Amino acid sequence: MKLIHKHNFFAIVCVAFTIVVCTKLLAEKIAGVTDPYYTENIFTCLFFSAVITFIFAAHYYLQQFPFVPVALGQYAVTLGLIMLFVWGMGHFSETSEGAYRDMILSVTIPYLIGAAVYYITFFREIRKANRVLEQLGGTPEFDPLKQEAIIRASICTGEKVAGFKNKEDGHFTEICVIRTPKDEAEFKEKYHIEQIKVEY
Amino acid sequence: MKLIKTKDEQLKENYLELHYRSIDEETKAVLARLTSQLQYVDGVSEEKHEAVALTDVFYFESVDHKTFAYTADHCVEMREALRDLAEAYENAGFVRISKSVIVNLYQIKKLQGDLNMRVKLYMKNGEVLVMNRSYRAEFYQKLNKLGRRGQ
Numbered sequence: 001m002k003l004i005h006k007h008n009f010f011a012i013v014c015v016a017f018t019i020v021v022c023t024k025l026l027a028e029k030i031a032g033v034t035d036p037y038y039t040e041n042i043f044t045c046l047f048f049s050a051v052i053t054f055i056f057a058a059h060y061y062l063q064q065f066p067f068v069p070v071a072l073g074q075y076a077v078t079l080g081l082i083m084l085f086v087w088g089m090g091h092f093s094e095t096s097e098g099a100y101r102d103m104i105l106s107v108t109i110p111y112l113i114g115a116a117v118y119y120i121t122f123f124r125e126i127r128k129a130n131r132v133l134e135q136l137g138g139t140p141e142f143d144p145l146k147q148e149a150i151i152r153a154s155i156c157t158g159e160k161v162a163g164f165k166n167k168e169d170g171h172f173t174e175i176c177v178i179r180t181p182k183d184e185a186e187f188k189e190k191y192h193i194e195q196i197k198v199e200y
Numbered sequence: 201m202k203l204i205k206t207k208d209e210q211l212k213e214n215y216l217e218l219h220y221r222s223i224d225e226e227t228k229a230v231l232a233r234l235t236s237q238l239q240y241v242d243g244v245s246e247e248k249h250e251a252v253a254l255t256d257v258f259y260f261e262s263v264d265h266k267t268f269a270y271t272a273d274h275c276v277e278m279r280e281a282l283r284d285l286a287e288a289y290e291n292a293g294f295v296r297i298s299k300s301v302i303v304n305l306y307q308i309k310k311l312q313g314d315l316n317m318r319v320k321l322y323m324k325n326g327e328v329l330v331m332n333r334s335y336r337a338e339f340y341q342k343l344n345k346l347g348r349r350g351q
Contacts, residue, residue, distance in 0.1 A: 060334070063332065063333040063334045064332070066316040066318070067315070067316040067317035067318070067333070068315060068316050118317075119317075122313055122317055123313055125336075125340055126311045126312070126313045126319065129311050129340060129343055130310050130311055132343050132344060132346070132347035133305075133308055133309070133310060133311070133343070135347055136293075136305060136306055136346060136347065
């Protein structure tokens with residue numbers, strides 16, 4: 001699915017520009033500094049918002065390639081273009097001493113945050129999908145290394161449900177309702193469990 | 201919805217009968233699941249015609265302009281094109297994961313991601329398929345829809 005296309009490109013550039021400028025103003029306020037090149041830097045932010053959005057839009061055409069080289073390649077291209085721009089601007093107006101360093105940080109920090117968010121979202125989606133697959137697949141398998149078998153008993157209704165609790169995230173997968181000691185014995189025998197903890 | 205099972209040893213063939221006042225979402229979900237269980241796909245295997253239950257198909261794959269249906273232990277060449285199979289069996293739990301593969305969601309054991317953002321699908325027969333990133337959104341959408349239907 002193409003996230004960035006010609007119909008929403010300018011809208012995304014505008015949103016990105018707004019976020020970048022607001023961050024810039026906030027950072028200046030916190031640091032207590034005034035930007036002596038305010039006008040030039042505002043237009044620089046607009047230019048970078050457009051260029052970076054364009055580079056991210058190209059990601060759709062690169063999905064057949066492994067992600068890490070693509071991400072690193074896009075980062076290198078973005079940084080290269082920005083450095084080139086700063087170098088070019090240096091011929092027409094004065095640039096501050098830390099211009100190159102500041103631009104590297106301005107690109108790298110959001111890029112790393114974006115990549116981290118992307119990865120976290122990716123793996124969370126997979127975990128959620130695996131839970132759905134467990135439900136669809138019928139009887140889930142029991143992995144004693146990652147799960148523990150427990151019986152959840154309701155204090156209000158007294159209903160007991162046997163299932164597996166994930167040791168990492170605490171997610172509980174229901175297997176069957178336990179009405180009689182025979183149900184419990186069958187559950188233990190099926191999954192080769194000797195003892196089950198009861199949780200309320 | 202109540203489920204009533206009646207054993208009748210006089211029966212020659214098992215049958216299912218659904219009694220309903222109106223077809224609501226729950227009934228639709230049950231019908232969709234039952235219909236896919238009772239559907240068969242026709243193909244050719246070792247020069248013999250073969251009918252395979254749709255629920256036994258793990259995935260369809262297009263190779264060299266031919267379409268194959270893969271079950272747990274063998275594959276059957278299909279007459280239909282992959283595009284037509286994707287359309288026909290969309291509601292039976294089949295979803296496209298790449299340009300040439302349509303997978304049966306009910307036959308996926310688990311998903312696993314790697315650092316290159318590739319999603320590997322571990323099938324119940326031990327095979328591993330790789331999902332193309334561009335089909336991820338549609339895959340999750342269909343999976344979540346199936347998950348909600350089943351609740």
